[in-house]
Amino acid sequence: MxxxxxxxxxxxxxxxxxxxxxxxxxxxxxxxxxxxxxxxxxxxxxxxxxxxxxxxxxxxxxxxxxxxxxxxxxxxxxxxxxxxxxxxxxxxxxxxxxxxxxxxxxxxxxxxxxxxxxxxxxxxxxxxxxxxxxxxxxxxxxxxxxxxxxxxxxxxxxxxxxxxxxxxxxxxxxxxxxxxxxxxxxxxxxxxxxxxxxxxxxxxxxxxxxxxxxxxxxxxxxxxxxxxxxxxxxxxxxxxxxxxxxxxxxxxxxxxxxxxxxxxxxxxxxxxxxxxxxxxxxxxxxxxxxxxxxxxxxxxxxxxxxxxxxxxxxxxxxxxxxxxxxxxxxxGTTNVNRTAIDLQVTQTDSGATINTGANETYNLVVTNNSASTATEVVITNMIPTGSTYISATPGAGSCYQSNNIVTCQLGDMVSSGTINIAIVVTLVAAGTNTNTVFVDSVNPDSAIANNESFENSTVVANDVDLGVSQTNSVAAIDFGSNETYVITVTNNSATDGASSLVLASTLPTGATYVSATGTGWSCSISTPIVTCNLASLALASTSVVTIVATLNISGSNTNTVTINAANNDPVSGNDSSSVITTVNAQTSVATAGSSGCFIATAAYGSPMEDEVRYLRAFRDQYLLKNSAGRWFVQMYYRYSPALATRIKNNDNLRSMVRGLLSPFIKMSRQTVSKNYLDMQK
Structure with missing residues (x-):
């Protein structure tokens, strides 16, 4: 209202x-x-x-x-x-x-x-x-x-x-x-x-x-x-x-x-x-x-x-x-104290300049500057944007973290008392990272200006040496089977962590994406590239991504993967990896000039009908000359024989299929070479 x-x-x-x-x-x-x-x-x-x-x-x-x-x-x-x-x-x-x-x-x-x-x-x-x-x-x-x-x-x-x-x-x-x-x-x-x-x-x-x-x-x-x-x-x-x-x-x-x-x-x-x-x-x-x-x-x-x-x-x-x-x-009992006090908080960091992916420790000191006890002192500490919380260790009371905010309930603080708190985070974003802390209590505070402290850490993206390798589950598989690529990313640096890692895997032509998983990785597919992101990778450590895809093209199928990060990588030779899987040829796949137009033949009654010959010519002159077309032809010959048998023995189905094929035949008539069609006779 x-x-x-x-x-x-x-x-x-x-x-x-x-x-x-x-x-x-x-x-x-x-x-x-x-x-x-x-x-x-x-x-x-x-x-x-x-x-x-x-x-x-x-x-x-x-x-x-x-x-x-x-x-x-x-x-x-x-x-x-x-x-x-x-x-x-x-x-x-x-x-x-x-x-x-x-x-x-x-x-x-x-x-x-x-x-x-x-x-x-x-x-x-x-x-x-x-x-x-x-x-x-x-x-x-x-x-x-x-x-x-x-x-x-x-x-x-x-x-x-x-x-x-x-x-x-x-x-x-x-x-x-x-x-x-x-x-x-x-x-x-x-x-x-x-x-x-x-x-x-x-x-x-x-x-x-x-x-x-x-x-x-x-x-x-x-x-x-x-x-x-x-x-x-x-x-x-x-x-x-x-x-x-x-x-x-x-x-x-x-x-x-x-x-x-x-x-x-x-x-x-x-x-x-x-x-x-x-x-x-x-x-x-x-x-x-x-x-x-x-x-x-x-x-x-x-x-x-x-x-x-x-x-x-x-x-x-x-x-x-x-x-x-x-x-x-x-x-029941609630905490009430209207005596004015003066709380103060200060902080220092473990290093004014650190590398991406490294840990930073913020050492907080809370002081009661007043002559009276402060009741139920609490700090609200906002860790730097994009950082990863590791721990908080208070000299009294307890701390917990939620939504990138560390709350520490310190209890009562006597006059002139101090409490130290160590908060550890991993900084992953290059540039200035600010940690902010504010102290308060049940009491009114007579000097609010010293209740806040903020500390800036400069994070630099130092050089790292990232490497990527991969293995496939089998070197040769049957047409239409799943292949599993196990990809290992390694930070070979002995001194620096890597941040904002991006792994890109280009799947083999005609492959169907199934899944991509890895601890801490977030993956998505935009065919044919699988992209996976990881916030950080500590020095001298590895992380694994597993990608599964269905291979639908006979012959050599190559999966290529690359890795990069926000850091500069002066060693580029190990930033990519390729692996080849041989897919066994499928039986009953047409070759140029062969018949095999099962559904069209069933619909029109003979492989030598003009309509069937135009479709067969379109297959030979266009579809079999590119990988996507070959994949379509393979799928067609995999599933069409059973359908053709039903169509051949049902006049209603034959009539319906002829209607469905009509626009494709019209397109074939406009694109197929007349000489090639005559040669088929």
Whole structure:
């Protein structure tokens, strides 16, 4: 949905509305222990769009991606890392993210939407029976990876790609930096992503706001973990679960009378100066219901502004009272620390200039420069574009890699504490390769400038000596049989790796491609050439490609293969290889002047009919004089005798075949030499 620009009673502007979508299913769990939360992004976009958009990207604070798609991935993973440092769960939380066109106007637009991918009830350790819980929360409580029963992800998120276009919101665009400081009126993507992740974790009700009906299973409506703590102030009954459907509809449009009664939010309202009644904060319940916004947000009257209000106001990476609401619905202990600290990260590389295919080690040092402990420190490290991740070794905590992003959860850092991290990657692209790291924590940071570090490595494509050889499975095979070519590529260099390898195999004339396989190789066919690509080949190592083809031409069949790479190869003598397979001649294959036009003879009754002689002459003067034509003739004489027998004994088939042959006979009459035809008599 969309709204126009709104003005709050404290004169702060509310500009853009969030929307969210719900997808629900019932599934069952098994128990496990708790741990720090890991939130991983699943790229759900197709090639060339959204998270895979190859448009060039201009670096911003914390995000030095070379493409727009990778910049989006970096930003949404950074938001996931921030959220993961606040909550705890033993089960990895997977978020399916895609950028779609959601439209919008010049002054308002939907920004994004997210919700739990599934819900569950009555799982192991469920706090309240017969109550729906979002799947990520159900998994946290039960300790079981329930989502694998009905799907792999716990949260679905959709982002409006039109915000990066030219028609929606005028000049305002997504800002993909990590510093919560977008230029001008641009929209901070990390703020929006955090907002949507919180919805997916359970900050939303599953009640149908148009009908007041609870989410049902088997015809029975059940409470959900969010709506249990809603109150229609002054109404009877006041609690949302006990109301009739009609009463829930009324509560959802009761303006400032819909309240949150959870104990943890209520205990932390001291700083709230408006938008509360006693110890109850007001929820969003406009007198005209707004699908996707009503009920499942804090009220717009709340002051100071909260991240979980329905409209985007300013960049804000502090999730505010939402952390206490998550505790109220069942997330338990969350990490909260509003003491300002000063984190710093620096890095060095193992070699400013290295060769393609070589490993680079980035040595990171994270320091807490403040006098206070930093809570749940996390780094988001974006390895160079096109590089291959090898490992990450932290001095504390743990690291994992996804989508070319290394996340390290380092735990708490005491005052003046330091943690070292070594990240190893293989650099394969010649030129400047940039490794970027950003450090953050639950605490606000008083000096954001030193939270980012980037290191440039210069990669040079040094000379290598690539060699290629091949063997065939047999030296001689029967016509129409498969031949297997085993091709070995060797990097003979003792000092340098090779990058961007391209192997090209030219199949024998008339051969039919069957398959091409090899570890790490990506192969395709554009007849007659099979092309295979390999990102890199380490020094003094080999790699094998196996190609299978059907050989359809009698005699010598030659397969030729070549190898090259991004590196210069001064030794060219071993860059190609050829192997010959002898294909045994097929029996019953016509020679020039012979008869053998089985189908035509059967159709016209005699090998001396003019029509048959013209076809035979066309065979002799044209088809038998080139390899493709000879292959066609061989196929014809392989399969036509059996067909000719059926045609000869069926008048209807003879008539039909004569009609089919008519255009070929006409072409033969126009091309065949009359002297040759007379000679056949």
């Amino acid at each position: 969309r709204v126009s620009i709104l003005t709050k009673n404290n004169s702060k502007m509310k500009t853009l509305i969030f929307s969210f979508l719900l997808s629900l299913v019932l599934i069952l769990p098994t128990p496990k222990a708790f741990a720090i939360a890991t939130i991983t992004i699943i790229n759900a976009d197709s090639a060339g769009e959204g998270l895979n958009d190859s448009t060039a990207f201009t670096a911003v604070v914390g995000n030095r991606a070379s493409t727009l798609g990778q910049a989006r991935l970096n930003a949404v993973q950074h938001a996931a890392n921030l959220m993961g440092s606040i909550i705890t769960s033993a089960i990895d939380i997977k978020v399916n993210v895609e950028f779609n066109s959601l439209g919008g106007g010049a002054s308002s637009a939907p920004l994004a939407g997210a919700a739990a991918a599934f819900v569950d009830r009555n799982f192991t350790n469920a706090p309240v029976t017969n109550t729906w819980y979002p799947i990520a929360l159900a998994e946290k409580i039960s300790g079981a990876n329930i989502a694998t029963t009905g799907g792999t992800q716990e949260i679905n998120m959709i982002v409006n790609v039109d915000v990066d276009g030219v028609f929606v919101l005028g000049t305002r665009k997504w800002y993909y930096g990590f510093d919560s400081n977008p230029p001008g009126t641009d929209i901070d993507f990390v703020t929006v992503a955090l907002h949507e992740l919180i919805h997916g974790l359970g900050f939303s009700s599953f009640v149908d706001l148009l009908t007041g009906v609870k989410l049902t299973s088997g015809g029975i409506g059940y409470d959900d973990s969010f709506m249990r703590l809603l109150e229609h102030h002054g109404a009877t009954p006041a609690d949302y679960p006990s109301m009739t459907n009609t009463q829930r509809i009324a509560a959802s449009v009761s303006d400032t009378l819909l309240h949150w009664t959870g104990a943890n939010v209520s205990a932390n309202l001291a700083a709230v100066t408006a938008g509360k009644t006693g110890t109850h904060i007001h929820m969003y319940a406009p007198t005209t219901a707004e699908s996707g916004s009503s009920v499942s947000h804090f009220n717009t009257t709340v002051t100071p502004n909260e991240m979980m209000e329905p409209n985007y106001t300013i960049a804000n990476h502090n999730i505010g009272l939402a952390v206490y609401l998550l505790t109220d619905i069942g997330w």
